[in-house]
Amino acid sequence: MFELHGFAGLIHFPTLYIQDAIRLGQGRFRHIDKGEVILYQGEIASRAYWVVQGLLRSYSLDSAGKIHVFMFAPEGWIVSDVQSFTFLEPSNLFIDAMEPTLIIELNQSYLSVQSLNEGDVTHAINKLLRRISILQQRVIMLMSASAAERYEHFLETYPDLVNRVPLKWIASYLGITPEALSTIRGRIKDK
Amino acid sequence: MFELHGFAGLIHFPTLYIQDAIRLGQGRFRHIDKGEVILYQGEIASRAYWVVQGLLRSYSLDSAGKIHVFMFAPEGWIVSDVQSFTFLEPSNLFIDAMEPTLIIELNQSYLSVQSLNEGDVTHAINKLLRRISILQQRVIMLMSASAAERYEHFLETYPDLVNRVPLKWIASYLGITPEALSTIRGRIKDK
């Protein structure tokens, strides 16, 4: 089972398993310490990171030095800066580990069409389209929903992350401050 | 030249031209009046719309009845609700014409892998990944940039639309009110 979610990507190649990736020389295991940064803004993302155990996140840093969490990647997810990984452009994102994490590093050959059969390609395209849908919904959410509504949506989408991710990073993912999210939680509890 | 930008999609099949689309029975010309709605929220988007001449837009309607413009589609663009078109789910979006518009309606067979060669597929995947990158940037923008910065970014991205699209819809695309955008324009002029 190969899933590329990610900044951008959510590709699923149903015929590929961990063993295949390792055997084919397209991936290798690596341990990441909590807090360790494995991709820096400005670098070319030469690899994608498949989370076996643990939790990665990707984020951008604005001109004021503020972190904006783009996504979280728990077990089973693959994360990279898809733009950088695909087009060999400098990354807009950092990727680091929020927990001690075991990953498989994947190289570019994973995205090549030659190595896939037609079913895989159809599935990959569907997953990309699905990922586009998710981003579409997130854009609409950011444009039209209040912070409280976006938080409720986050809870539905990632029910297991609430107890794993510090509040301040959930707030960052939602595009609000930790104080604002704390107040929202307080209001929910009062009801 | 076949481009699927869109809510989500930006697919380019370089070997397909208008003539091919028509000859293959996968598309047919249609004229859309200004203001005419060609896709309603809740419908299945059975077709994608390739703009030959004119301007379409897609938008969502929130619970308060407010319109949120998701994207504009001038000449050369293809627009649909990719989620609905691909997965046959009810559309989140409306699509209507902002100018009298000539389109080619495309049916589902355009997205099928069988009808494409390997180069086409690679190109299609690249375009999807590119579209994901654009959405990624828009999410980051919405989270971290001020309304004025987002307006500047809009001007860079769509230099020709400023004089074609009413201010109120540009404001909607940016996620702000017409009054706020008017004030921003005033401040830019004063400098």
Added chain:
DNA sequence: AGGATTTCTTAATCTAGATTAATGTGCGGC
């Protein structure tokens, strides 16, 4: 375990942008 650092909560201001409202401008239809 215990001191240090980071995170969370709560509350008092502050501000970007929303809302409301009133006036001005442009454009399409007859």
Added chain:
DNA sequence: GCCGCACATTAATCTAGATTAAGAAATCCT
């Protein structure tokens, strides 16, 4: 060509969420 209506501007409030601040709770590290 001018009437009518949609669109744009400007200004006065209003409000969600930011900022600041300070104390409480959790977590980390040796």
